[in-house]
Every structure is written in C-alpha cells, then in structure tokens.
Amino acid sequence: MGVFVYLVCLILAIPFLRFLHRFVDSNGLPRNWPFVGMTPTILLNFHRIVDKVSEIVTKSNGTILYRGIWFTNSSFLATADPQNVRYLMNTNYRAYVKGSEWRKQFDVFGEALFNSDGEEWKRQRRIFHAFLNHPQFLQSLARVLRQRLEQGLIKVLEHVSKQELVVDLQDLLVRYASDIGWILATGSNPQFLSIEFPENRFHKAMSDVLEAAFYRCIMPDSLWKLQSWLQVGLEKKRSHAWKYFDDILAEHISIQREKSNKAMASNTDEGDNFNFLKCYLTGHKVTGPTPRDSLIRDNVIHFLFASDDTYSLVLTWFFYLLAKNPMAENKIREEVKKNLSMKEAGGLQIPSCFNELNKLTYLHAAFCETLRLCPPIPFEFRTCAQQDILPSGHRVDRNMRIIIGIHAMGRMEFLWGEDCHEFKPERWITEEGKLKREAPSKFSAFLAGPRICPGKELSFFLMKATATAVLHNYKVHVTECQNIAPKNSAFYQMKNGLMVRIKNRWN
Structure with missing residues (x-):
C-alpha cells in the first residue's frame, strides 16, 4: 500500500513541479527537495535523461551525489572526472565491483563474464x-x-x-x-x-x-x-x-x-x-x-x-x-x-x-x-565494497552505487575543448x-x-x-x-x- 501512496503522490506532484520548474534546478544543478530528493529533476527530464545527467555532471565539475527518494536505495554518486575514473576502474578496481546492485539489473545474464x-x-x-x-x-x-x-x-x-x-x-x-x-x-x-x-x-x-x-x-x-x-x-x-x-x-x-x-x-x-x-x-x-x-x-x-x-x-x-x-x-x-x-x-x-x-x-x-x-554504453555502474575517498575528495560509503558517466565524459569542455x-x-x-x-x-x-x-x-x-x-x-x-x-x-x-x-x- 505504501508503494501505491507515494506513486500517486509523485504523479499528482508532476503538474505542480512543472509550474515550479524554474525553481527545481539551481544554476543547472538539481535541487535536493525534502522526501523526494532530486527526483523531480529526473521526472521533468525523463524524455532526455542521458543528456540531462551529462549536463548535471559537467556543471558539478565532474562529480555529484544524486539524492533519490528518502528511505529507498535510489541515491548514487555520478562521476565523469578522469582522476576518479582511473581510480575506480584501475588503481583501486578491486574495491569497486559489479556486485548485487549490478546483477539485479542484469540478472538475465546469470553468471556470465x-x-x-x-x-x-x-x-x-x-x-x-x-x-x-x-x-x-x-x-x-x-x-x-x-x-x-x-x-x-x-x-x-x-x-x-x-x-x-x-x-x-x-x-x-x-x-x-x-x-x-x-x-x-x-x-x-x-x-x-x-x-x-x-x-x-x-x-x-x-x-x-x-x-x-x-x-x-x-x-x-x-x-x-x-x-x-x-x-x-x-x-x-x-x-x-x-x-x-x-x-x-x-x-x-x-x-x-x-x-x-x-x-x-x-x-x-x-x-x-x-x-x-x-x-x-x-x-x-x-x-x-x-x-x-x-x-x-x-x-x-x-x-x-x-x-x-x-x-x-x-x-x-x-x-x-x-x-x-x-x-x-x-x-x-x-x-x-x-x-x-x-x-x-x-x-x-x-x-x-x-x-x-x-x-x-x-x-x-x-x-x-x-x-x-x-558511446554504445552511456553509463557504467560499480558498487563500493568498502568505505573510501575518491581523488576528487568525495567520500564513498560501503555499498554505495557509483555511476561512471561515459557519455558525459565525452562532452566535457575541459577535457575536449x-x-x-x-x-x-x-x-x-x-x-x-x-x-x-x-x-x-x-x-x-x-x-x-x-x-x-x-x-x-x-x-x-x-x-x-x-x-x-x-x-x-x-x-x-x-x-x-x-x-x-x-x-x-x-x-x-x-x-x-x-x-x-x-x-x-x-x-
């Protein structure tokens, strides 16, 4: 019943959020609202979500902590900072695994590589x-x-x-x-x-x-x-x-x-x-x-x-x-x-x-x-196996989801001009x-x-x-x-x- 209640609330909130669209984002960054976190930004840009995520990550100097709906696991850290990417996928890759969060999305592939x-x-x-x-x-x-x-x-x-x-x-x-x-x-x-x-x-x-x-x-x-x-x-x-x-x-x-x-x-x-x-x-x-x-x-x-x-x-x-x-x-x-x-x-x-x-x-x-x-895969996902701090200074808690913005990285001015x-x-x-x-x-x-x-x-x-x-x-x-x-x-x-x-x- 609780799922239906918050779903109905979100649906009813959309017209109101559209009216307040100019206040949802602050300088291009999503606002962290009570209870729903940054979800309004996602809902209002769902038709262009890949481009929107790229814009947000770029305006955040390459890394941002996205806050989802309270009491759910929809929060994650998004990064397109080359230093972070190198650290996540090479220097300390053993601490950042596919894990259960990845497998629940792609469970159809079973135990494949x-x-x-x-x-x-x-x-x-x-x-x-x-x-x-x-x-x-x-x-x-x-x-x-x-x-x-x-x-x-x-x-x-x-x-x-x-x-x-x-x-x-x-x-x-x-x-x-x-x-x-x-x-x-x-x-x-x-x-x-x-x-x-x-x-x-x-x-x-x-x-x-x-x-x-x-x-x-x-x-x-x-x-x-x-x-x-x-x-x-x-x-x-x-x-x-x-x-x-x-x-x-x-x-x-x-x-x-x-x-x-x-x-x-x-x-x-x-x-x-x-x-x-x-x-x-x-x-x-x-x-x-x-x-x-x-x-x-x-x-x-x-x-x-x-x-x-x-x-x-x-x-x-x-x-x-x-x-x-x-x-x-x-x-x-x-x-x-x-x-x-x-x-x-x-x-x-x-x-x-x-x-x-x-x-x-x-x-x-x-x-x-x-x-x-x-890029054929716009995002790559990892789960942190232990508490850590990224080169950008962002703290990462155990079991936190990390999204690597491959699409965003290819469109960042400080990297490509x-x-x-x-x-x-x-x-x-x-x-x-x-x-x-x-x-x-x-x-x-x-x-x-x-x-x-x-x-x-x-x-x-x-x-x-x-x-x-x-x-x-x-x-x-x-x-x-x-x-x-x-x-x-x-x-x-x-x-x-x-x-x-x-x-x-x-x-």
Whole structure:
C-alpha cells in the first residue's frame, strides 16, 4: 500500500513541479527537495535523461551525489572526472565491483563474464580472450564477415537502392550484426538480414531487457519489484524475454551437442564450423572442461549481447554524423580509394584484403569521434565494497552505487575543448598524420583498467570493414524531419531508428 501512496503522490506532484520548474534546478544543478530528493529533476527530464545527467555532471565539475527518494536505495554518486575514473576502474578496481546492485539489473545474464567479479571474472575473461584470439576464430571471422557483407548487407542495400525504399538503417545494421554474432556464437545463421526483413525476435527481447535494466537503475527497488510481482509493464516484457533466451539457447545447445556427438562417433571433423558453443560442448582447450548448461547459456547470451547492440549502434550514429558532415565523409572515401584494394562482388566493390584496414587512419579517427559523442554504453555502474575517498575528495560509503558517466565524459569542455560537441575526427590525428591515443580514463567507450572490453579491436575491425563497403558503393541520405534522440535504455540506441535512402554511387 505504501508503494501505491507515494506513486500517486509523485504523479499528482508532476503538474505542480512543472509550474515550479524554474525553481527545481539551481544554476543547472538539481535541487535536493525534502522526501523526494532530486527526483523531480529526473521526472521533468525523463524524455532526455542521458543528456540531462551529462549536463548535471559537467556543471558539478565532474562529480555529484544524486539524492533519490528518502528511505529507498535510489541515491548514487555520478562521476565523469578522469582522476576518479582511473581510480575506480584501475588503481583501486578491486574495491569497486559489479556486485548485487549490478546483477539485479542484469540478472538475465546469470553468471556470465558481464556479471562476474573476483576469481570467476578472471577465469571467464581468460576464456573470452583465448577464444577471440584463437587462429580458428580469426579465420572464421574473416570468412563469415565476407560472406555476410556480400550475401547479406550488400545484397539488401542493393535491393533497397533499386526499389528506392526508405529503411531504418539502425534496424538493418542490427540485423547484420546479429547474423554475424549468431554464426560465431552457435554456428547457425538466423538470416535476420534478408530482403524479406523477417522478425528479429532476439533483438526485440534484448531491447526489452536493456530498457528494463535502465529503469531498474533509476527507480526504487520496491516499485520495480511490485511491477515484477504483478507482471506488468517493462517487467512483464523482461520476463518474456528471459523465457525466450532460455528456450532458444536450450534448443541451440541441444542441436550443437547432437552434431558434436555424431562427429565424435564417426571420427569426423565438422570442418570450419568453429564457434563459441561448440568449444564449450566439446571441452576445447579454449574453454576447458564442459561446464553445466546454465553457465554455457549465460556466456553464449553474453557473446550474442555484445554482438547484437554494440558496434551496430556505433555504425548507426557514425552514418548519421557523416550525413551532417559531408567533408568528413569525402575524406573517408578518398582514404579508402587510396589505401584499399577492392574486388568485384555483384557489380560492386568490397575490400579484398581486410589487413589493409589498418591503413585507414582517418576512418579510425572518425569512429573514435563517434564513440566519444555516442558511446554504445552511456553509463557504467560499480558498487563500493568498502568505505573510501575518491581523488576528487568525495567520500564513498560501503555499498554505495557509483555511476561512471561515459557519455558525459565525452562532452566535457575541459577535457575536449570548446568544440567538444562538434564531430571532428581531426582531433584524433597528430601533426605527423598518426592516430592519437587517449587514456582510457578520458576516453572510456571501451571502459578502462583490467575490465577493459576484450572485444575492442574486434569492434574496430568489424566497423571499418562494414563502413568501407557501404561508403565506397553507396551514398546514405538521412531523411529530413526526424526526431533523432536516444532511447531510455542501458544502451545508447536511437529511439525511433534512423530512416535513410540508399543510392548506388556507380549508377
């Protein structure tokens, strides 16, 4: 009953708070009201919460203690101060763990690397590193990427171009990434990216999970637990997504186990079908002895999660930013033309040697700039395991939640200059024409310290290969009068997608 009472009070208070909007924030900072804390600022800016948090952190010189509703656990410390970030994620990272607060938001991922701490995290990280650097994986990656470029992405883009269709580029790129991820994770191709555009149920389920995780982070536990008990709203969608993940992974584990058993019984090799699930089920040296199915499920889901909504979202923002900066787009095309050898594929041209992608300095810089402005994960969370004091002087109590503002850090003037909101790949290139490296504590799109993303280089490789194939053959026209804004989610995806027209450059 108490939950309903305070919820009704908040709803009734919104019109009054709008009337007093000018008094809610003081010099751009949220006011700490009795009982409700700084919640009015969140409610009044819920439609642009990522940008609002970035503004608040910036005006607070990089760190602020956010006060939530009294008697709830909705308070946290938000920081985008590079000194604090380095301390939290590197110098004293053992004291700042994912912990139970993280796992309650992402419990769908179970015991995966994504959710682990301590020795279990180290063990699973070794497995991911070993798999991503295994020669057979690298061979499979090159083969799968080329096949999905030619038979998936280029084929669909050519169809869209000839039919003069308006399509959602974000959806198209997510389908493309999902196909690659599923093949490398399970050995099967769902063919989400085809001219029929079949239902991508996996991405829908993942989006529901990430949206629910975001709301769990900012709302009191009592509220989302009530919704979970009643099975309403986002919690209902999340439950359905969880069941779907369980069912689809159980099916793939069964299929792959049967294939592997038949291959072992007949003493035959499955050929070049090297994938993450197969390694687990056959006790490959990469993964070690086969664990229980639940742990296999958790880590395969994690692998698919990292493939589904990371580099595909960066590519979406990349093409959007290029559409607004045609000079940068022309520089990339000239760089591609100068440095890459191409081969014919259905009347079009795609890179013939992926090793040459390392020559594309300006393209790499453009992706760094995209990641600075539009990181796929806008916030990172940690829980303090012991009382501490940050380099900024802020006291941190045991079990306090820490939010690292990755999105905010990329837009701070004292870090990037007065032009911090502009898309300028040149800021990543030295006077000698070489790529400029920034400290992970300043540029944290891939996190920092021991928990830095193991797939960082793989992401750049996939993004470069995809971007060169698209930009060399097509012109992407972003349609006018779109509301381009991020969705309230744990990932920085466009709320309404990115509607575009695709034009073949050679016709």
